[in-house]
Every structure is written in C-alpha cells, then in structure tokens.
Amino acid sequence: MTDLEFLKLSGPAKTAWKIGDFFRRLPGKIAGGCKKLGLGVVSLFKNFGLNIADLVQTFIHGDWKTKLSYLVMGFGSAARGQWGRGLLFFLFQTVFNLYMVNFGVAYLAKLNTLGTIETYKEGRRTVYGDNSFFILLYGVLTLFFVLAFIYTWRMNIKQNKISEQILKSGHKLKSTKDDLKSLADEQFHKTLLALPTLGVFVFTILPILFMILVAFTNFDATHQPPSKLFTWVGWDNFRQLLSSDTASYGNTFKQVLFWTLVWAFFATFLNYFLGMLVAIMINKKGIKLKKLWRTILVMTIAIPQFVSLLYVSKMFAADGLINSYLLKWGWISQPIPFWTNAHWARVTIIVINLWIGIPYLMLIATGILMNIPADLYESARIDGANAFQMYRKITLPYMLFVTGPYLLSSFTGNINNFNVIYLLSGGRPLSLELSGNAGYTDLLITWLYKMTVTDTNYKLAAVMGILVFVVSAVINLVVYNMIPSVKNEEDFQ
Amino acid sequence: MSKQNQIPEVDIVVDEKAGVIREVKDERKLRSKSGHERRVNTAIYVILVLMSVIWLAPFVFLVFQSFRSYALESGGMVNYLLPKTWSLDNYRWLLSGESNFIRWYGNTLFIAIFCAAIQTVMVLSVSYALSRLRFKGRKLIMNTVLVLGLFPGFLTMITLYFLLKQLGLTQSGAIPGLILIYCASSGMGYYISKGYFDTIPKSLDESARIDGATRFQVFKKIIMPLAKPIVIYTVLMAFMAPWGDYVFASYVAFGSEPNYNVAVGLYRWVNVNDYQGYFTRFCAGGVLVAVPITILFMCLQKYYVEGVTGGAVKG
Numbered sequence: 001m002t003d004l005e006f007l008k009l010s011g012p013a014k015t016a017w018k019i020g021d022f023f024r025r026l027p028g029k030i031a032g033g034c035k036k037l038g039l040g041v042v043s044l045f046k047n048f049g050l051n052i053a054d055l056v057q058t059f060i061h062g063d064w065k066t067k068l069s070y071l072v073m074g075f076g077s078a079a080r081g082q083w084g085r086g087l088l089f090f091l092f093q094t095v096f097n098l099y100m101v102n103f104g105v106a107y108l109a110k111l112n113t114l115g116t117i118e119t120y121k122e123g124r125r126t127v128y129g130d131n132s133f134f135i136l137l138y139g140v141l142t143l144f145f146v147l148a149f150i151y152t153w154r155m156n157i158k159q160n161k162i163s164e165q166i167l168k169s170g171h172k173l174k175s176t177k178d179d180l181k182s183l184a185d186e187q188f189h190k191t192l193l194a195l196p197t198l199g200v201f202v203f204t205i206l207p208i209l210f211m212i213l214v215a216f217t218n219f220d221a222t223h224q225p226p227s228k229l230f231t232w233v234g235w236d237n238f239r240q241l242l243s244s245d246t247a248s249y250g251n252t253f254k255q256v257l258f259w260t261l262v263w264a265f266f267a268t269f270l271n272y273f274l275g276m277l278v279a280i281m282i283n284k285k286g287i288k289l290k291k292l293w294r295t296i297l298v299m300t301i302a303i304p305q306f307v308s309l310l311y312v313s314k315m316f317a318a319d320g321l322i323n324s325y326l327l328k329w330g331w332i333s334q335p336i337p338f339w340t341n342a343h344w345a346r347v348t349i350i351v352i353n354l355w356i357g358i359p360y361l362m363l364i365a366t367g368i369l370m371n372i373p374a375d376l377y378e379s380a381r382i383d384g385a386n387a388f389q390m391y392r393k394i395t396l397p398y399m400l401f402v403t404g405p406y407l408l409s410s411f412t413g414n415i416n417n418f419n420v421i422y423l424l425s426g427g428r429p430l431s432l433e434l435s436g437n438a439g440y441t442d443l444l445i446t447w448l449y450k451m452t453v454t455d456t457n458y459k460l461a462a463v464m465g466i467l468v469f470v471v472s473a474v475i476n477l478v479v480y481n482m483i484p485s486v487k488n489e490e491d492f493q
Numbered sequence: 494m495s496k497q498n499q500i501p502e503v504d505i506v507v508d509e510k511a512g513v514i515r516e517v518k519d520e521r522k523l524r525s526k527s528g529h530e531r532r533v534n535t536a537i538y539v540i541l542v543l544m545s546v547i548w549l550a551p552f553v554f555l556v557f558q559s560f561r562s563y564a565l566e567s568g569g570m571v572n573y574l575l576p577k578t579w580s581l582d583n584y585r586w587l588l589s590g591e592s593n594f595i596r597w598y599g600n601t602l603f604i605a606i607f608c609a610a611i612q613t614v615m616v617l618s619v620s621y622a623l624s625r626l627r628f629k630g631r632k633l634i635m636n637t638v639l640v641l642g643l644f645p646g647f648l649t650m651i652t653l654y655f656l657l658k659q660l661g662l663t664q665s666g667a668i669p670g671l672i673l674i675y676c677a678s679s680g681m682g683y684y685i686s687k688g689y690f691d692t693i694p695k696s697l698d699e700s701a702r703i704d705g706a707t708r709f710q711v712f713k714k715i716i717m718p719l720a721k722p723i724v725i726y727t728v729l730m731a732f733m734a735p736w737g738d739y740v741f742a743s744y745v746a747f748g749s750e751p752n753y754n755v756a757v758g759l760y761r762w763v764n765v766n767d768y769q770g771y772f773t774r775f776c777a778g779g780v781l782v783a784v785p786i787t788i789l790f791m792c793l794q795k796y797y798v799e800g801v802t803g804g805a806v807k808g
Contacts, residue, residue: 133655184709189626191709192618193634196680199615203677204641207649207656278544281537286530295791296545298798302790303552304737306756307779310763311555314570314772321554324572355548360801367802416645418740426764445645453744458651465648472643 022481029481051154058161066160073153076160080167084176089156096149104142111139114217114231126227133225136217137210144206215462221455237463249460252434257471259346260443263421264414266350267357268407274354275361276399280391282362283369294366297359305356309423312352313339340429342440349441353420364406365399372398408479412472416445436460444468552783559583559776568773583777593750593758594778600668601754601782604735607672612679612731613724620683621712624690625698638681650744657745667746671754674741675734685800689723690716692803726800729793736786755782 009017059067069076074089110116115130163173174182183191215237223230244250282293300308315321316338323335338348372395380390400407421427427442427450434440437454438447444464451461554574561567561576563583587594623631653674657663662670693716701711717724735742739756746752753761759778762771790797 137652137655181707185707188708188712189622189628189631192622192626193680196615196619197634199677200638200641200680203653203656203674204649204681205637207652208641208644210652211648281540284534284537286534287537287541293541293545295794296548298794299552299787299791300548301797302733302787303783304733304756304786306737306739306760307555307783308551310760311776311779312551314763315551315554317570319570319572321570321572321574325574328572359548363798363801367798412643418647419737423739423760445647448645449647449650449740452647452650461651462648465645468645468648469643473640476643 022478054161055154055157058157062160062164066157066164069156069160073156076163077156080163080173082163082173082176082179084179085159089152089159092149092152096145099145100142103138104145107135107138107142110135112232115229118229119227128226130229131225132217132219132223132230136213137206140209140213141206211462211465214458215466217459219458219462220460221457224456233459237459241460241463241467249436252436252438253467255434255440256438256442256444256447259441260415260445260471263346263350263443264411264417267353267414267417267420268411270350271354271357271361272403272407272410275358276365276395278358279362279365279369280395283366294362297362300355300359305419306423309352309356309420312355313424316348316352339425342429342431345425345429345441349421349424352424356420364403368399368402369395371402408476411479412476415443415468415472415475417443418445418449421446422449444471555776555779555783558773559780561773563773568770570772583773584781586774587777587781592774593753594755596751597753597755597758598781600752601736601756604668604672604675604754605732608675608679608735609728609732611672611676613727615676615680616683616686616727616731617720617724619680620687620690621716623683624687625695625712625716626708638683641681647740650741653741654744663745664747664749665752667742667749667752670745671735671738671742674745675738679731685803686720686723686727688803689720689800693719722796722799725793725796729790729797730800733786733790736782 006014006017059070065076065079072090073093074086076086077083077089078086110130114132115135117129119129120127166173216232216234217230218233218236219230222228240248241253242248242250244254278297281287282290317323318335318337318340323332323338326332327335337344339345376394377390380394385393421441421443425439425441427439427446429441430437430439436447436457437450442450445468448461448464448468451457451464557574557576560579560581561571561583562578562580563586565578565580566576568583586592622628623635654663657666657670657674660666660670660673662673697715697719698711701715702708706714735754737756738754739760742754743757743760746754746757750758755778759775759782762778763775
C-alpha cells in the first residue's frame, strides 16, 4: 500500500490496517529476531574463543610479572607501580577466595537439590537442617560472584597486556593519583553510577532472579523454611495456574486477567480523554480564574492516597455517607451495593479512578496544549472549521503524537496499579467461583499480593509475577512498533 | 454596544457597496457567535464549578467528620455529615499519646527526610551520567532498567523481607529497613530528571571543558545550578512517597506497632480494627497528615507541574 492510498483511508480503516500490518510483519520480525539471536550466540562463542586465544597469547608473550598475575591478581599492576589498581585486584581475589571456601562452594553444591537435610526435633531441641531459601538465594548470589570474578580476572590480565604495551612504546603508566583524579573526570560515570547500580543489583535484580527461580520450586505454606525444605518442580506451577482443571487456578486467572486488561484500558483512556477535555475547558479563551480551577484539581494529587482513597471507599460503603443520604432523601430503598456487587464495584472503581487521574492528565495536557502553534487554529478557523473539527484534526493528533509513549507507560502502570484497587475495594467482592482468594475487582497484582501475604503461596505468586511481566512486555512490544513517534533519543536532545 | 456599533456599519454601507454588505453580515454573525460563545462559557463554568465541588467534597467531609465529638456523639460512621457537637476530641486523643499516632508520624517524617536526601543524590547522579556522559554500557543500563520496570514491584517483596531480616532490619528495625528499600533502587526513576538534563544545552559543558574544568566540576558548578527546578521536583517526590506507602511498610513492620508508619497505622484502624470506633480518629489523623503535605505541595506546585509535563512529553 502506498502512502497516498493509506492517507485516503478513513480513521478506523487506518487503525485496522495498522494492526493488520503489524501482524503481517510479525513473522518477518520474529524471523529477524531469531536471526539476530542466532548471530548473537555465534558472536558470543566467537568472542569466547578470541578471549581464550588472547589469554594464551598474553601468557606466552608476557613477562614474568604478567605471568604471575594469572595466579595472583593485581601483581602485575602493583609491580609496575600502579599500587591502587593492584591492591584492589588483590583484595577482590582474597575476598572471593575466602567467600568461596567458607560459604560459596557449599551453597553451589546444594543448588541442584536445594538442600536434603530436614529439620527435626531431638527431644525439645530443634536441630536445623538445610534452609532451602538461603541455599537458593546465596546460590544465585554465588553464581554472580563467580561471573564477576571471571570478568575481573580477565580485566586483570588485560591490564597487564596494555601496561606492557604502553611501557614498551616508551610512555609512562598512570599513577594511582591519576586514577583517582580520573574518577572525577574521564571515569566520572563510574563514581556516579557505582552506588545506584549496586543498590539496583542487590535490591531489584537479585530478588527478581530469585523469584523467577522460585516459580520453578514448590515454595509455599507447606514447604516453608527453616522448618521445611522446598525443591525444584519444573513447570508444575505454571500448569497449576494456567490449566482449567477444577483443582487449578486457570479459570480464575482468565477472569482476573480479563478484568485487569479492561481496567487498564478504561483507567488509561477515560482519564486521558476526560483529562484532556478538562484542560481544554480551562484553557479556553475567556474562561477566568484558570489558576483557581487548576489548583483545586491539583490538590487531590497532594493528599496521600491512603487518606483520600480510604475515605472515599468508606463514603461509598453500605453504611457510608452516599448511601445514607440517598436513603434519607428517599431516592433509593436499599443501599446501593457499591462494593458488594461485582459490576457495581468495577464501575465504581473506574469512576473513582477518574477522580484520581483527571488532575494528572489535566496538567500534562495543559502543558502540551500550550505548545500547539496557534496559527494552526487560526487557519482552521478561517477555513470555517468548527470547534469539534479543530479538536479532531489538530488537537487530538498532536496530543496523541506527543503523548504516545506516555499513554503506553500509563497503560502498563495501570496494569500494576495496586493502590487504587487495594485501598478502595481490597479486591472484593469475593466469590466461591473464584479460587485462590481472588475477588471480582482483583487485578493480577493485587492477587499476587494476596498470594504472598495471606496465602504465603510464594510459588504461584512468582509465576503470576512472571506472567504480569509477559503481559506488559507483549503490550509494550506491540504498541511500540505501532507508535508513530519512534523516538530517537539523540534527535530529541 | 449595539448603538455605537451600528453607526459605523451604516456609514460603511453608504460608502462602499457590494463588499461592505457582506461585512455587515459578518459582523452580525460575529455577534451571534459571541452569544453562542457566552453560552458555551457559561456551560463550562457550570461544569468547572461542579467538578470543583466533587473534587473538594471528600476533603471537606473528612475535615467535618474529624471534628465530630467522640465522647458526646460517636466515633464511628454515621448517616449524617455535619457533626451535632463540634469538638477537638479526636485531635486531643491523637496527640495525647494514648495511641501510637505521634510515634507513627515521627517514623514517617524521619523516613521521608532521609529518603528525600538519599534518593535525590541517587536519582541526580544516575540521570546526569546517562544524559551527559557517554560510556560503554550506557544503552545496556537504560534497557535493563526498562525491562526491570516491567516486573511488578511486589514480586520481590518476600525476598526483600528476608534480605532485611538477615540484616536485622524488620519489625523493630523497620524504619532503617524501609529507608534502605526505598532508596536502594531509586536510581531507576531517572527518566524525568534525565529528560530535564537533556534540555540543558551541551555547549555549556563543552565550553567549560575547554576551559579545563573536570566533569565533576561541570556537574557541580554548571549543571546543578541550572537544574534547580528538577532538584526540587525530585526532593518533593521523594519526600511525599513514604507518606503513602502501605504495602512494604506493613510487610516489613508486621506486628510491631510502634514501628508502623502513618499509612499502616491508620489503615489498620479502619480496616482491621473495629472501624466503628476509630472512624473519626482516622479522619483526624488523615487531616493531620494531609494538611502539612498539601501546603508543602502547593508551595512547590510550580516545580511539580514542570516535572510532570516534561516527563510525559519526553516519555
């Protein structure tokens, strides 16, 4: 299809064509992805080979300082006067060796079974056996430590090679003082990123990897360390969550996933369009007290959600203010089941979320609306366009173009929007038709929370976390390929 | 306005013929349009007033109910809005030390101050490094953060809990434990401030570099003074977040009442304890939490708006 043909299509047809086009291109893309992956693997092996070759070469041609560095890390650097580097290398090696001898090897050895010695009671005394939790956690940590060690060792060899070359060419090596200085200059990024990277690694990456592994174990209420062991079970948990036998969670999962997507859709797009509408109204020429309207709306952002949402949730309760007044005025004879009927609860949540979301969108839209060139509207007006036409042909496309990435991230954000659901309904109403304690307003994320806290069913919580990731990732990939503003970071700068 | 306007129109009609007649028509159309305009504006005003009422109502109600007398009326939920006896019973009870409220408030304030300081340093370092410096692995870091962001936050809750427990930072050590959790991964929230740094012209750095400044000096002396709005935004966000956290706080401090934060304490009053006895106290507590934060937020609103709009546009 040529550009011209595409432009002739009507709005819905354009969208349909785009979606169709995405799926038409999908096989090609997947093939491309596989090819890239294959090439990546090949180059990985190639790299590995090259590295080994280089190691051998360096060893053969290197002087005795270099050769000794293969055993004692940092020796070469220290012997050539770079004390700082040498000491760091040596310290790292010492810590690594001590760790491996004292803990690492033991944890690694048990990683394949996650422990075999049960905890038992000897009279009144409890004799603790293996702790599967720590075996898994420290096992993963040890694996990382080993990888880090190999990398550092390789760096240490490379250092020697480079130093030798520099010395041979008659230049001087950097002193420790130079090294320290460069941390505020050429190597400034290392100074800036060291702490944040360490934090993210220990408190995000390591726990996520750990939980991914937990999804393949039977870690739950009946297998809880330190008194009980847990072990690897393969894909069993995925089967339990996804298959629709009576004993498994498949049906519930489908329902919760469906509601999660419906919720994310409404929470994103209703807020978006209504927020934009409010922004347009406030920004309209001739409307006074613009600042006041904005301030009133923005105030809701300032107040901590647990205060406002908990209060609103109580307002809508069966004995809350809204029902009480409606009853008193005689408009209803029974309290409206805002939180006890599945449909009512879902609609109420979406409506209350408008109250949370419109102010944000109003702010964002205001900023963007002011950036739309006024002469666009001017010329449209001269051509006789009415307000709605101008909105559809100028405002909306502009907004969508600029906020495309934001819409996407807010959709993913809403899939994981814990606070609104948990503080408003807590996932209720519950039902016997749903298993695993899930309620009709539970999102995957609140269900995950319940599984963790209430049921201590960690294995299924882990599987669910992985599935949430998969859902978000798929949506992101699909939409990112369709969004027109494919961002080039440097372009923007 | 009609008389004064009509006189020149007539004049024009007399002076020039064909073209001017259309002009008169246009004028009329314009006037009718301004009538239309006025109607639209009135409708907008009505909507805006209605919205303001809806948006403010819960807070006004909250304040009203916090003043209901606990001793003479009821501390629970009642079917009317305005208290029959206004009193400060609830506030007095909260501040008397009979409950742990003051303690919770102090805990949260403590966490918020520490987080504001540490997170700001972390976020600004990361965003500066990713925005201004070019080094190996930069793209890798950004992509990793992108992927990590797709995992739901609570997935790691159990692991974090046990990690903290190993360090002795749960229950009675919950406060430093929470600070550690909030701050450790805060570098991942660099998007908005990186977007801001991206807009500062690079020529500034370059000229300073030519003059012999190190990258650290550029960061400290040139970028930081220009980045004041985003610094304030980051501090504000980091300070406000701990006030609303329920999930991690309740998990880490589980069972150790003196170490709750306000969110956990108040949530438990209305949802776990007998809420009929604690409802007005919850309202009063909510007011005490919301008022200072709202005032702070309103004072710094400008910076917040700047950050949010900037963040959305740059993704």
